[in-house]
Amino acid sequence: MRTWTPQQWVAAVAVALVAGAAIGVPTGVVPTPFYTRMTPVLWWNYPVWVASSLLMGLLVATYVNGPPAARADGPRGRRALLAGVLSAFAVGCPICNKLVVLALGVSGALSYWAPAQPVLAMASLALLAHALVRRLRTAAACPVPSAPPRQGSAGPQDSAHYDERSLVPEASRSGGEGSDRASAG
Numbered sequence: 593m594r595t596w597t598p599q600q601w602v603a604a605v606a607v608a609l610v611a612g613a614a615i616g617v618p619t620g621v622v623p624t625p626f627y628t629r630m631t632p633v634l635w636w637n638y639p640v641w642v643a644s645s646l647l648m649g650l651l652v653a654t655y656v657n658g659p660p661a662a663r664a665d666g667p668r669g670r671r672a673l674l675a676g677v678l679s680a681f682a683v684g685c686p687i688c689n690k691l692v693v694l695a696l697g698v699s700g701a702l703s704y705w706a707p708a709q710p711v712l713a714m715a716s717l718a719l720l721a722h723a724l725v726r727r728l729r730t731a732a733a734c735p736v737p738s739a740p741p742r743q744g745s746a747g748p749q750d751s752a753h754y755d756e757r758s759l760v761p762e763a764s765r766s767g768g769e770g771s772d773r774a775s776a777g
Contacts, residue, residue, distance in 0.1 A: 619641075619683050654728065
């Protein structure tokens with residue numbers, strides 16, 4: 593994170609604020625006139641809310657200014673989104689969640705869901721921290737060059753002379769054996 597650009601830090605702060613509002617307002621951790629929480633906010637809801645918002649901001653900042661291949665991460669992005677949703681369920685009011693009340697009833701939500709919320713909170717924070725550490729390790733292990741290589745320094749293999757046809761075997765270009773496989777894939 594020491595090598596992050598100002599754009600990445602701005603993205604981290606902006607996403608942390610948006611995530612804080614997206615989790616805090618609907619769950620009633622942040623009191624607003626839009627929503628009245630039916631159970632009191634517990635002491636541990638605040639640190640989980642803040643930590644998950646900060647981790648989400650830092651995680652999203654790892655995708656800023658990265659190569660296009662690093663930005664499209666598929667299932668990992670969905671897991672990070674799942675961790676964010678999990679943190680919202682963890683700090684939310686147990687009887688305000690319509691899905692939980694529908695599945696368990698009010699007494700079930702208070703008896704079973706409320707005691708499970710700290711476990712959900714720890715799972716969410718662990719998933720977010722794990723995702724952030726993996727993204728930071730990947731960035732450190734495979735740094736992306738910030739400037740294109742200088743022309744003329746590498747001779748004929750220079751990037752200015754790069755031709756994607758050089759990756760295709762000679763037989764494939766001439767229509768010989770293997771041309772069907774090269775054109776199909």
